[in-house]
Amino acid sequence: xxxxxxxxxxxxxxxxxxxxxxxxxxxxxxxxxxxxxxxxxxxxxxxxxxxxxxxxxxxxxxxxxxxxxxxxxxxxxxxxxxxxxxxxxxxxxxxxxxxxxxxxxxxxxxxxxxxxxxxxxxxxxxxxxxxxxxxxxxxxxxxxxxxxxxxxxxxxxxxxxxxxxxxxxxxxxxxxxxxxxxxxxxxxxxxxxxxxxxxxxxxxxxxxxxxxxxxxxxxxxxxxxxxxxxxxxxxxxxxxxxxxxxxxxxxxxxxxxxxxxxxxxxxxxxxxxxxxxxxxxxxxxxxxxxxxxxxxxxxxxxxxxxxxxxxxxxxxxxxxxxxxxxxxxxxxxxxxxxx
Amino acid sequence: xxxxxxxxxxxxxxxxxxxxxxxxxxxxxxxxxxxxxxxxxxxxxxxxxxxxxxxxxxxxxxxxxxxxxxxxxxxxxxxxxxxxxxxxxxxxxxxxxxxxxxxxxxxxxxxxxxxxxxxxxxxxxxxxxxxxxxxxxxxxxxxxxxxxxxxxxxxxxxxxxxxxxxxxxxxxxxxxxxxxxxxxxxxxxxxxxxxxxxxxxxxxxxxxxxxxxxxxxxxxxxxxxxxxxxxxxxxxxxxxxxxxxxxxxxxxxxxxxxxxxxxxxxxxxxxxxxxxxxxxxxxxxxxxxxxxxxxxxxxxxxxxxxxxxxxxxxxxxxxxxxxxxx
Amino acid sequence: xxxxxxxxxxxxxxxxxxxxxxxxxxxxxxxxxxxxxxxxxxxxxxxxxxxxxxxxxxxxxxxxxxxxxxxxxxxxxxxxxxxxxxxxxxxxxxxxxxxxxxxxxxxxxxxxxxxxxxxxxxxxxxxxxxxxxxxxxxxxxxxxxxxxxxxxxxxxxxxxxxxxxxxxxxxxxxxxxxxxxxxxxxxxxxxxxxxxxxxxxxxxxxxxxxxxxxxxxxxxxxxxxxxxxxxxxxxxxxxxxxxxxxxxxxxxxxxxxxxxxxxxxxxxxxxxxxxxxxx
Ligand SMILES: Cc1cc2nc3c(=O)[nH]c(=O)nc-3n(C[C@H](O)[C@H](O)[C@H](O)COP(=O)(O)OP(=O)(O)OC[C@H]3O[C@@H](n4cnc5c(N)ncnc54)[C@H](O)[C@@H]3O)c2cc1C
Ligand code: SF4
Ligand code: SF4
Ligand code: SF4
Ligand code: SF4
Ligand code: FES
Numbered sequence: 006x007x008x009x010x011x012x013x014x015x016x017x018x019x020x021x022x023x024x025x026x027x028x029x030x031x032x033x034x035x036x037x038x039x040x041x042x043x044x045x046x047x048x049x050x051x052x053x054x055x056x057x058x059x060x061x062x063x064x065x066x067x068x069x070x071x072x073x074x075x076x077x078x079x080x081x082x083x084x085x086x087x088x089x090x091x092x093x094x095x096x097x098x099x100x101x102x103x104x105x106x107x108x109x110x111x112x113x114x115x116x117x118x119x120x121x122x123x124x125x126x127x128x129x130x131x132x133x134x135x136x137x138x139x140x141x142x143x144x145x146x147x148x149x150x151x152x153x154x155x156x157x158x159x160x161x162x163x164x165x166x167x168x169x170x171x172x173x174x175x176x177x178x179x180x181x182x183x184x185x186x187x188x189x190x191x192x193x194x195x196x197x198x199x200x201x202x203x204x205x206x207x208x209x210x211x212x213x214x215x216x217x218x219x220x221x222x223x224x225x226x227x228x229x230x231x232x233x234x235x236x237x238x239x240x241x242x243x244x245x246x247x248x249x250x251x252x253x254x255x256x257x258x259x260x261x262x263x264x265x266x267x268x269x270x271x272x273x274x275x276x277x278x279x280x281x282x283x284x285x286x287x288x289x290x291x292x293x294x295x296x297x298x299x300x301x302x303x304x305x306x307x308x309x310x311x312x313x314x315x316x317x318x319x320x321x322x323x324x325x326x327x328x329x330x331x332x333x334x335x336x337x338x339x340x341x342x343x344x
Numbered sequence: 345x346x347x348x349x350x351x352x353x354x355x356x357x358x359x360x361x362x363x364x365x366x367x368x369x370x371x372x373x374x375x376x377x378x379x380x381x382x383x384x385x386x387x388x389x390x391x392x393x394x395x396x397x398x399x400x401x402x403x404x405x406x407x408x409x410x411x412x413x414x415x416x417x418x419x420x421x422x423x424x425x426x427x428x429x430x431x432x433x434x435x436x437x438x439x440x441x442x443x444x445x446x447x448x449x450x451x452x453x454x455x456x457x458x459x460x461x462x463x464x465x466x467x468x469x470x471x472x473x474x475x476x477x478x479x480x481x482x483x484x485x486x487x488x489x490x491x492x493x494x495x496x497x498x499x500x501x502x503x504x505x506x507x508x509x510x511x512x513x514x515x516x517x518x519x520x521x522x523x524x525x526x527x528x529x530x531x532x533x534x535x536x537x538x539x540x541x542x543x544x545x546x547x548x549x550x551x552x553x554x555x556x557x558x559x560x561x562x563x564x565x566x567x568x569x570x571x572x573x574x575x576x577x578x579x580x581x582x583x584x585x586x587x588x589x590x591x592x593x594x595x596x597x598x599x600x601x602x603x604x605x606x607x608x609x610x611x612x613x614x615x616x617x618x619x620x621x622x623x624x625x626x627x628x629x630x631x632x633x634x635x636x637x638x639x640x641x642x643x644x645x646x647x648x649x650x651x652x653x654x655x656x657x658x659x660x661x662x663x664x665x666x667x668x669x670x
Numbered sequence: 671x672x673x674x675x676x677x678x679x680x681x682x683x684x685x686x687x688x689x690x691x692x693x694x695x696x697x698x699x700x701x702x703x704x705x706x707x708x709x710x711x712x713x714x715x716x717x718x719x720x721x722x723x724x725x726x727x728x729x730x731x732x733x734x735x736x737x738x739x740x741x742x743x744x745x746x747x748x749x750x751x752x753x754x755x756x757x758x759x760x761x762x763x764x765x766x767x768x769x770x771x772x773x774x775x776x777x778x779x780x781x782x783x784x785x786x787x788x789x790x791x792x793x794x795x796x797x798x799x800x801x802x803x804x805x806x807x808x809x810x811x812x813x814x815x816x817x818x819x820x821x822x823x824x825x826x827x828x829x830x831x832x833x834x835x836x837x838x839x840x841x842x843x844x845x846x847x848x849x850x851x852x853x854x855x856x857x858x859x860x861x862x863x864x865x866x867x868x869x870x871x872x873x874x875x876x877x878x879x880x881x882x883x884x885x886x887x888x889x890x891x892x893x894x895x896x897x898x899x900x901x902x903x904x905x906x907x908x909x910x911x912x913x914x915x916x917x918x919x920x921x922x923x924x925x926x927x928x929x930x931x932x933x934x935x936x937x938x939x940x941x942x943x944x945x946x947x948x949x
Contacts, residue, residue, distance in 0.1 A: 034559060037625045057623055058561065067561065068591040071675045074724045079679045079703065079765065081724065115931060116674045116916035141375055141474050212476055213375070225925075228945045239381040239401075241409065244563030245623050255920035258913045259583075259590045260727050267725040269675075272590050274913075276920065278564075279411070280581055282911060285750050288884075290910070290924075290949035293411040300923075300946075308926035329569055329621035330401060331373040331380035584752055 008192035009182060010168040019188040020046035020095065023181075027092040029063050031056050040094070051096050054139030055321065059251035060097045064105065064124045067248075068272040071120070071258070076265050086123040093181070096133045096162075099154040100145045100319040104251030105130070106157035110313040111254055129177045132158035133169075136203055138211050142322030144335060147215045150319050152207035153200075163200040170200045215338045217306070217316060223341060224307035228299075232340045237298035239330040240277070246324035246332070247275040247301065252309075252317040255281075276300050302337055345482050346395040346457055346524045354455065354521060355390040358427045364453060365424035368406050370399040377468055377478045377489065381406065395429070395523070397480045397487060400462045400505065402615040403428050404437035408446055408574035426452055431459040432527070433507065435516035436613035436648030437571035442518075443653055444611075446574060456519025458527040461500060461508035463487065468503055472496075507616035507629070510534075517649060538634050557597040559624040566618035566628055567604060572611045579603065601631065609635045610656030613648035674916050677720065677728070677767035679703040683742055684762050688828040689821075695793055695828055696758050697734070697746045703765060711771070713737055715778060715800035716907065716935040719770030720915045721745060726756040730912045730930070733771060736800040738807035743768075746796040746828060772915040773934050776801055776879065776905060785813035787871045789890050791862045791882025792821050795828050797907050797934075798881055806841045816871050820847035820862040824855055845869050863889035866897075873898040879905045888948065891938060901939035908933050908947060924949075 011019055020030065020043060030049035032041035038053045040060055072081045109125060112118040135143070135152035145151055155161050159178035162169040171189055173182045182189065227233075247253040257274040260267060274281060277298075282291045291297050309317035318334070325333045351369075359367045371382035371392040379398035384390055407426060415421060430438060435456060442449055460482055468489075472478070478491030487503055489496045501509065510533035515526040541549065567573045567580070580588045580600055588599040612632045619628040639645055645656050680700040688695040702708060713719075713733055722728030735744035749758045760766060778801070786805060788798045798817075805812045817836065821827045827846065836842045847858040847865040858865045863886065871878070878899050880890045887906055894904050910929045913919040917931040925944040927933060941947040 035556070035625055037559065037623075039559065039624070068593060076725050081676055081767075083673055083676055112918060114917060116918070118916075118918055119673045119675075141476055212474075225945075235383075238383040239406075241405075241565060241568040241621075243565035243568045243621070244561070245565050245621075248561050248563050249623060254918070256913065256918070257590055257921075258728065258919070260722075260725050261589055261591060262725045269724060269728075270591055271913075271919075272592060273561075274919070274921070275563075281921070284911070290946065292413045296949070303925075304920075304923070308923065311926045325375070327623045329565055329617075331378050333374040336374045 008197055009171040009173075009189040010165070010192045010196060011162065011171045011185070011189055012168045015188050015190075016049075016051065016169075017046040019185055020049055022185060022188060023093050023095065027090055028095060029060070029092070030095040043095075049095070051133065053096075055098050055101070055323070057323075057327070058249060059101045059104065059321070059323070060094050060130075061101070061104065061108065061251050061254075063092065063094055064128055065108070065121055065254065068270055069120060071269045071271060073266065073268045076262065076267055084120065086120050086127070089124065089127065092124070092128040093131060094128060095131045097130050097158070098135060098139070098321070099132050099152065099156070099158065099161075100143075100150050100321040101251045102130050102132050102157045103145075103150050103154060104319045104321070107252050107309075107313075107315055107317055107319065108254050110315065111309075114313070129159045129181055130157065131160040131162060131178075131181065134161055134163045134200075134204070135207055136164050138207065140322045140326055141212055142325040142333075142335070143211055144213050144215060144320035144322065146208060146211045146320070147217055148316050148318050148320045151204075152211070153204035163203060165196060165199055165203075170196050172200075213335055215335055216342065217338070220338060220341055221307045221310040221316070223344075224303050227341060227344050230344055232337075232344055233295045233299045236332065236337045236340065237293075237295045240294040240298055240332055241330060242277050242279060242294050242297065243329070244273075244275040244277060245327050245329070247277055248273055249323045249327055251319060251321055251323070252305065276304070298332070298337075302334065302341075306338070306341075345460065348394050348396075351395055351523055352390050352393055354523060355384065355393050355427075356387045358453065358455065358521075359384055359390060360387050361425075363424050364427050365422050367427040367429075367455075368403045369393045369429040369455070370395060370401070370403075372479075373398070375477065376465075376475050377463075377472070377480050377491075378465065395457055397460075397462045397482050397500075397504075398465070399431075400465060400620060402430075402434040402437060402569070402571055402617045404430055404434050404441065405569055405571040405617070407438070407441065407452065408571065409568070423451075425450070427455055428452060429455045429457055429523075430516055430519070431457050431462070432514040432516050433459075433511060433613070433615045434571075435518050436513060437615060439518050439651055440572060440611060440613050440648035441574075442651045443647070443655055449651070454516065454519045454521070456516030456522045458515040458522065458524045459508075459511075460514065460527055460530070461504045461511070463503050464505045471498070471503065505616065505620070507614060510614075513649075518651065533633065533637075535633065535637050537630065538637060541630065541634070553598070553601075554594055556626050557601055558594045560592070560597045560601070560626055561624060562592050562597065562600060563623065565621045565623070566626075569617045569621045570608070570612075571615065571617070572608055572613065573604070579607075601628075605631045605635055608632060610639045610643075610645060611647050612636060674769065675914075677722065677769040678707050679765050680743070680768050682760055682762050682764050682766070685760065688746060688830075689826050691826070693748055693750060694758070695746055695748045697744060697828075698757075698760070698766075699735075699742050699744050700766075700768075701742050708741075713743075713771035714775035715804050716773065716775040716797060717771040718773050718915070718930075718934060719743075719745075719768045720772070720912075721747070721757065721766060721768050722753055723756050723766050727753045728767075728769075729753045730772070730909075730915055732797040732800075732907070732934070734796040734799045736803035736807060738804055744799075746793065746799075748793045770915065772930055774932065776935050778804060781877050782811045783813065783875075785816070785872070785874075785876040787816040787818065787876060787878045789818045789862060789866055789878060789880040789882075789894075791819070791886040792826065793828065794880075794882030794886070795819055796881075798879060799829060799832075801879060802836070802842065806836075809841060813875065815842035816869065817842050817844040818847075818862065818865055818869055819844070820849070820858075820865055822849050824848050824852055861889070862886050863893045866890060866893050870897065873900070873903060877903055877905065881907050884948065894938075901942055902937050904938035905935060906938065906941070907935055908941075
């Protein structure tokens with residue numbers, strides 16, 4: 006079957022077409038790249054490294070209503086996610102798409118999380134391959150991904166200079182291809198070959214790596230190792246490395262009341278916060294940032310793989326890039342390997 | 345600039361003292377040009393210590409951040425001193441913490457670093473992207489970047505942190521050992537951006553802050569890094585009663601930021617850490633400097649200058665302006 | 671499929687105080703407002719439910735009635751915070767909401783034919799009560815039942831009348847304790863782990879189940895070991911903080927266990943492998 010391309014001059018048109026859905030694309034806000042719901046195609050910015058907040062925010066919003074109620078009235082009105090309608094994430098990086106696949110395990114084991122899963126069902130992921138890894142702290146190739154990974158994507162776009170190769174991967178992707186119809190053109194004959202060359206080039210530009218083999222099994226043996234104190238000494242206990250991690254999924258549930266109306270909502274939470282495990286008595290099973298850091302790393306590299314057979318880290322590098330005090334998961338993993 | 349060989353010698357002496365349990369300084373980071381906090385507990389660890397224009401963190405925050413685990417029965421707490429390296433701006437946090445009696449003066453040993461400025465790391469990484477490992481030095485009015493076997497020189501004002509371009513106190517205002525010659529004041533805050541902001545209409549101001557605060561993800565990094573935000577039980581965490589809800593939206597985010605700004609009025613010492621750490625680039629110093637300037641103009645008060653000073657909110661003078669009380 | 675976050679309304683049939691004081695314990699006997707829910711509801715001893723009031727919040731409590739007690743559920747709730755205080759305001763005829771049942775169960779099938787020793791402290795008797803009740807209602811399936819229970823003072827004892835009845839009818843042998851001597855207290859004085867050594871149950875073909883405050887559990891486990899109980903003969907429950915109860919929110923983890931799903935019931939043999947279990 007003939008491949009398609011999206012010429013760069015037609016990107017605006019294509020986005021216009023897709024904006025009939027709930028369309029999200031990277032957008033520049035005060036210098037920060039964030040996903041934004043796009044109505045005006047000129048708001049989108051496809052010339053970006055990666056978004057500061059990962060696309061998980063679109064399927065797993067930072068704050069989300071579970072149900073609404075009137076005080077004293079037993080009727081609970083469930084939030085209807087279906088109403089949000091078809092959603093397209095345009096320009097998601099392959100690592101962040103892989104991350105959604107990983108988080109799917111959590112929201113669908115045993116009890117099915119209706120909010121998350123419904124939204125995932127409604128969402129089409131249009132990936133943008135990393136011609137050049139966006140940061141020196143990208144290490145996707147160490148954890149089963151790569152800059153051109155198609156895993157969990159519906160479409161992969163590859164920047165060929167004047168145009169994007171448009172590769173539909175799933176049925177959802179094919180549907181999107183049909184929707185875009187006239188905005189797409191026949192691919193030049195060398196497009197696929199060129200894309201392959203770019204992929205090879207991108208792979209070798211990943212500068213930081215770690216051999217993760219054996220880490221999940223080794224971590225439990227290092228529980229009391231002195232490395233945890235050393236690597237967590239500078240930690241501020243903030244929410245950056247967890248809120249902005251595409252695979253972190255912890256949430257809190259709170260009721261909020263305004264007059265006679267109320268809602269039960271869930272919101273992102275972080276195991277790096279002191280209150281996360283604090284008991285009424287003042288007792289805290291994870292009393293310092295040493296135990297919390299140990300939990301964060303163990304959760305990603307040991308607990309999650311022991312339950313779902315996949316490491317809960319896609320090597321996006323955000324936690325390294327954005328940590329204000331340079332706590333570096335690659336350095337920590339390196340010490341785990343060496344210990 | 346501070347001689348790194350001398351710094352290591354001093355550090356070795358300090359950490360070898362019987363009355364010092366910990367020395368907080370800087371060491372090279374794990375990538376790029378970064379430097380990061382170092383926690384030195386014995387003299388074997390001093391070799392990694394450095395000071396350079398990459399040393400942006402305000403280490404005084406760690407004096408109030410340290411978490412203590414309950415001690416087993418019969419074990420005495422370690423009350424020995426903590427030695428801490430501070431730049432001029434950072435030192436004011438120590439002063440203000442002491443003014444507020446956060447701990448005793450004997451608890452700390454201050455290693456003062458007269459400072460000519462540190463970099464804005466985001467600007468540096470923009471200028472030299474993809475560098476795996478490099479170093480920054482200051483030579484006169486230039487920054488020298490060494491990486492991949494080469495050197496590049498850049499005039500310092502291009503890559504200096506904004507706070508350094510406004511810095512009034514480059515030499516630490518409190519110190520037990522000064523690691524270099526004093527540095528004269530080389531800058532001041534002209535508040536031009538604040539004045540411009542004040543000139544805007546309420547609607548314009550609101551629109552500006554609404555845009556900014558709507559990006560906030562409430563990671564609390566700005567609060568946690570702040571040397572003056574050290575309440576054990578922060579009102580913004582409390583659930584009984586709820587001051588700021590956990591939900592992240594423009595109204596709760598605004599409550600968060602306004603509460604924090606008020607709690608820091610007359611206390612914020614302008615280290616700029618909150619703005620530096622914000623992952624979504626909210627210009628928090630615009631808010632903090634507005635309060636700072638108002639406090640200075642209304643009460644002729646600058647926090648973090650003299651340990652003997654009383655906290656602003658516990659002083660009253662008959663000259664205090666009252667026109668803001670309706 | 672039903673949305674697991676949406677709770678059912680229950681009506682309070684009866685409510686009474688078990689203990690007085692600041693951290694008083696109140697027991698609620700409830701039934702579903704919509705009787706039809708009983709057709710789909712089934713729980714086993716050890717399981718829990720999220721109990722709450724819309725507008726206030728939810729918290730996890732063990733279901734302190736046995737499935738053999740038909741037509742109602744029981745919860746015994748200690749007043750410690752926001753949600754529990756609001757629940758304590760409620761009386762017979764009032765309603766609240768529950769969702770569940772959650773978590774695993776005590777493996778009572780496996781325990782058939784064995785002697786059972788329960789060792790509880792304070793509110794920790796709540797998860798043990800359904801075990802005792804279940805055994806009473808299937809009395810011939812089990813060997814001897816020994817109930818060891820203590821609280822700070824005699825007033826702090828939960829389920830007082832039931833212990834008396836248990837002793838009287840001969841279903842079990844109950845041993846009670848208080849921490850410090852009171853007038854007219856005929857039973858043991860001292861902490862529960864000490865009472866355990868006094869009672870000295872035999873590990874032969876026996877299972878020990880213990881629930882209570884972490885310090886008590888720590889010493890009870892040590893003492894059970896001294897008495898010759900092997901780790902796989904000993905069971906307890908973990909009560910980590912929980913938000914979702916269904917293995918999603920991440921809050922309750924102890925090592926690689928989701929306490930809300932993989933627990934709350936664990937054998938000591940299992941917990942020995944989890945470094946965070948007794949943190
Ligand atoms: C599996 C399980 C079974 C339980 N069974 C019972 C029971 O049968 N009877 C009973 O009275 N209680 C039981 N609990 C404890 C109960 O869930 C908490 O006491 C309750 O959540 C407190 O809610 P609150 O809103 O009143 O307190 P909040 O106002 O939310 O909190 C008050 C304080 O309690 C702390 N807290 C919240 N949850 C817990 C917890 N799980 N453990 C320790 N501290 C906590 C908070 O840190 C806070 O400081 C059980 C807990 C679990 C996890
Ligand atoms: S590791 Fe860094 S980003 Fe994570 S909590 Fe600690 S200071 Fe914040
Ligand atoms: S742990 Fe760090 S590198 Fe891994 S996915 Fe999360 S943010 Fe990215
Ligand atoms: S508010 Fe910001 S500038 Fe002021 S002391 Fe705190 S971190 Fe420093
Ligand atoms: S650091 Fe930035 S995003 Fe985080 S809470 Fe502060 S203002 Fe919000
Ligand atoms: S309570 Fe949410 S995962 Fe266990």
